[in-house]
Amino acid sequence: MVQAVICPPSEHNTRRHPGAVTRSALAATALALLTACGGGGGGGGASSVAPAPPPASGFDAGEFEDSNLFADMCAAPRSGNFPDVAGSTEDENNWLRSWSNELYLWYDEITDEDPAAFTTPEYFDLMRTFQTTASGAPKDQFHFTIPTDEYEALAQSGISAGYGAEFALLSASPPREIVVAFTNPNTPAANAGLVRGTQIVTVDGVDVENGADVDTLNAGLFPSAANESYTFGVVLPGQSAITQVSLTSQEITSDPVQFDQVISTPTGDVGYLFFSDHIAPAEAELVTAMAGLENAGVTDLILDIRYNGGGFLDIANMLAYMIAGPSAASGRIFEEIQFNDKHTVRNPVTGQALSPTAFHETTQGFSLAAGQALPSLNLSRVFVLTTAGTCSASEAIINGLRGIGVEVIQIGSTTCGKPYGFYATDNCGTTYFSIQFRGINAVGFGDYADGFTPSNSPTVATSVTGCSVADDYGNALGDPNEDLLATALDYRDTANCPPATGQIRILSNPDPALSLSAPPKAGAVLLR
């Protein structure tokens, strides 16, 4: 589930954070996250590491044993059906050291430290690069751990506990500001009348703006299971009075393609598609929606992925193909995965030969039978609506299409900047996430750690033609008057942008990437 972070008021909470930082109660969309509450695990920010004691005997800097020699040697072995054997903290750190040296994308930027000198969480935090991107943000913003039993819990795809509301945390620290980004139909939130733009002002009587009881705020906004009830004070759009609404969490079925439509304009019909999550059911929904748009004969597509945090890369691949069509995409590379320079031939985790992934021309069996021909719009350009919540596989759509010469026109604000991936790896009950590969497109580009930014005058590879526009919670998604959609429609006719507003949100948090760099441990507080 997506969880953002609310922290209590403190000296750490002076920075405002970007809009469109939301948490899906639908377990679908991973959106930009908020700064972890003081400290926090991992990440690219400054970390506090205990002073190292004198090196223990046996540490030989620059010499690395096979990580398998230390795997599953645990200071506290789990009982039951686990491979754990008795070991020590030093064994666990030695595994981290060797494993990182073998697989970390930037292994040669890790400073080799004595495994005997640190706790395991401290040592893992050191097993990454501390270099920065061109913008000054940490180069590695995605270095973290999750308790294995939590990460490996299985869930039916698209199902999670919640109210069916996607909350946008415009400011996660006091003075906090939280609004509803969208709801899923036939959910407690929708049935209670919550709509996009509804402000959340209290949770069980706790003031959202400045309240100190963050536990109640987090528990109320982000229920961990079904049948949890909370009372919310809300201000509906266009109203000033506070309305009390009681919500009880339940299993929510996420709808990743909630709606699509055809917008008629004097210069042709334009398709609009709201796509919020790359989950398995999205395959069927996307195929249905794109087939409908194909039959409608749209001449342009506005793809709304402003709250789409990614998911299955194959889903992104299929959607990109359905946009570009066979003439542009058939046989072309959607994405190529690159590991570090020790693994140029084979995937070091699966052993499979590394080869570029072509655009999928058929369904892949996620929620439709595999092998069915995909519909296609055969477009030479696409408009994408983005925010900082546009992440990972969503960015891969942009990058993959640009790689084959499809013009991408970006309306909104800078995307999250995650061309990287991991194979989650368990050792001793902790699942480690350490960047192991990056994705590049057909022309070899994948260096967008600072995200894609809309610009009237693109000057660098991560600048994309388009307009900087702040998210507009005052209008419904899909409403042609909603600022991002309206700007896309206007740009289509005039190639002009309104005065930039999207960057304001970004500037309110100078380093949104940093906020992603230190996500809380699972189960930690969600807002601050």
Add this chain to the structure above:
Amino acid sequence: MNIWPYISALVLANGIASLVACMPSHDRQQHAEPVPATLESSSEEIDDSLRRIIASALELSPGERDKILLFEPFTTTSLLIVQRGNQGGVNARLANGRIITEPERFELLRSNGQCWIRHAKTARTFEFTAAACVADAPAEPTDTSLK
């Protein structure tokens, strides 16, 4: 060359073949072709039964089995897709932003009154007796040609 459709077709063929092999001989004679099916109802007992099958297919521990989050599985589609990382908090969601592995897929099939669940990845089949299932209506003709 994109070989995935061929692999999928092969897996499907193997799955059906093994499923047919699991069936009593009179089933094979009367209705050898299993067809996709859905459940007419849902209940916690049905979910528990499904969790046991999923746990068996994926070789999960009892603790892992009991944590599987399901919601009216197989009631609207013959497919059940489960994945990890949905319950792991913010970090899990971040990790899930760029998934290059495949989810676990299960399909509910009916053959001559019996319900079966097939695990796509291994083609293992499991008899499902916790609830009745109904065969899906025949699908409209579609282009299923493999590329």
